[in-house]
Amino acid sequence: MTDTITLSRPVADFHVHVRDGDMMKLVVPTIKSGGVSLAYIMPNLVPPLTCVSDVLAYKSRLEAIDPTITYLMTLYLSPAITPQVIHDAAKAGITGVKCYPAGVTTNSEHGVASYAPYYPTFAAMEQHDMVLNLHGECPSGNHVHVLNAEQEFLPTLKDIHTRFPKLRIVLEHCTSAAAIQAVKDCGPTVAATITAHHLFLTIDNWAGNAFNYCKPVAKFPTDRQALLEAATSASAKFFFGSDSAPHPIANKEKGNGAAAGVFTQTHVAAYVAEAFDQVGKLDRLNGFLCEFGRQFYNVPQEKPTNWTVVLKKQQNVVPALLGQGPCAVAPFKAGETLNWKVEIVDMAT
């Protein structure tokens, strides 16, 4: 029985929200405690990061909190992101551009047409080998709702891929069997991230439970099964991106308009180990957490780490809260007992 797993190198988390200000100070230190040394940082601050200098300034603020983490940075797709900005961003070492459906302002019901204004931007990204990160959902309305919003987006994914076959695209936090199949059907430039929490959750888990509510929402048991199978398939098209999304507890404990997002950063590697263990696939853990994402992104300059991650099969209780007061954040599975624990082991120097 495997009860100790030493990862080949620390986890690469290809979808991370660490916010700004006090929340950033609370959350950034938990990147390492979750077993992660490489964090792909989302640009959806308030206001969003739509110019190179803002992204670089944000990176400096992150470095000031924990300089040992490798931060890969992104821009927020908006009309400001011209081909010239892409050129400058590539030169400045920015890795990707994140596209949210909220940024879609025309013909947003069907999604596809709305992306046309960005074709010159996508062409520039393809030329500079930058990555396009898609939040793959169509906005709700008419026949589109939170449960089919991802599936409705898949023709858009395929269309962009067909138009820009060399553009590397990541379908972020995919949640449905249909999305898994679509990513498989695309060529090798298209991959997908899978979160920790979507390996556990289905619709019943967020019905009446705002802590488990996120976008895209967790779907049916068959979808969860498809995610587990993809994550443990040893296909390099599927790799880890936690989409860990901290929200002050007050923004979760609202009757109306609870914030969408599940916070997993503190225990990411343990959650994933737990899920893989439940289906007897711990041998597939290292590829999913540490290798496939780095391969897809072809990460050029990663900071050397003087620590390794050891996962131990050992019961430990997820704390009720990270932080204190109204800005405290409830971690995923707060108060529950995990069977796996992340240990950070400093290497002899």
Add this chain to the structure above:
Amino acid sequence: MTDTITLSRPVADFHVHVRDGDMMKLVVPTIKSGGVSLAYIMPNLVPPLTCVSDVLAYKSRLEAIDPTITYLMTLYLSPAITPQVIHDAAKAGITGVKCYPAGVTTNSEHGVASYAPYYPTFAAMEQHDMVLNLHGECPSGNHVHVLNAEQEFLPTLKDIHTRFPKLRIVLEHCTSAAAIQAVKDCGPTVAATITAHHLFLTIDNWAGNAFNYCKPVAKFPTDRQALLEAATSASAKFFFGSDSAPHPIANKEKGNGAAAGVFTQTHVAAYVAEAFDQVGKLDRLNGFLCEFGRQFYNVPQEKPTNWTVVLKKQQNVVPALLGQGPCAVAPFKAGETLNWKVEIVDMAT
């Protein structure tokens, strides 16, 4: 343009939760203000009402608060509800027995088998012409989840109907196109209630919004459409039952385990008028709210009322809260503007 509707008589609400104690005192007076003179009272108190004397005592407590309302009373189906209890209940004027899936303790996964122990009870109810009120959901587990839980229950409905064809059965608060079809497919002893809130809500409305979270959950846009069509079809098989379910706001504004239930009592007739108006079917309102339910139940002794209900097309804002402090209850569409208003008009004596 119709902008004033005088109902033939006050609304009959065939699914009402008014709780007990302080909450009962807060909510019972709102039965009339919502336009209702006949309330079919649910037995799921804590502990549930499983004997005739408890039901009668509860009725007395309701009468003490507002003696002008006709309260039709129910028992909570449990092993205590023997054929003898049914005999006594019928004699005491109790109208029905409510069956919750939570009461199903064996083979609950598929529901059907679990009802067999109650066949003698159902036979006695059929003999005494009591009504069986079914919360039509299978418990979640394996392939059953909150979105198909009602559909999975429908074979059970049909099975009970086939075994007890003269037993009057109401499929409560039905939420799906499949349930509407199943009720149509059954004989005239099977009917269904439809709530006010399910005429408005779909899954997107309760995703991240605990105030709109109830069981059965609101489903897809096509399901809402089927409910609207059934409610406005002038079929006497479909009539109003609000399932108005007050919860202290603190039990709604929880990150984990928000109470299920939508509180509509204060404005029930206005909500329904609004929904019917949106589809141009105000001419069908009176049958749905006032006639079909009374016909199905064949209500024997209703208290005379010296007031009528007039619905006026007039903008009015739903208050943020009913009551004060931690036990205050948020009404459905709190803070939103309705286009219809309930007016209670005292008749000249």
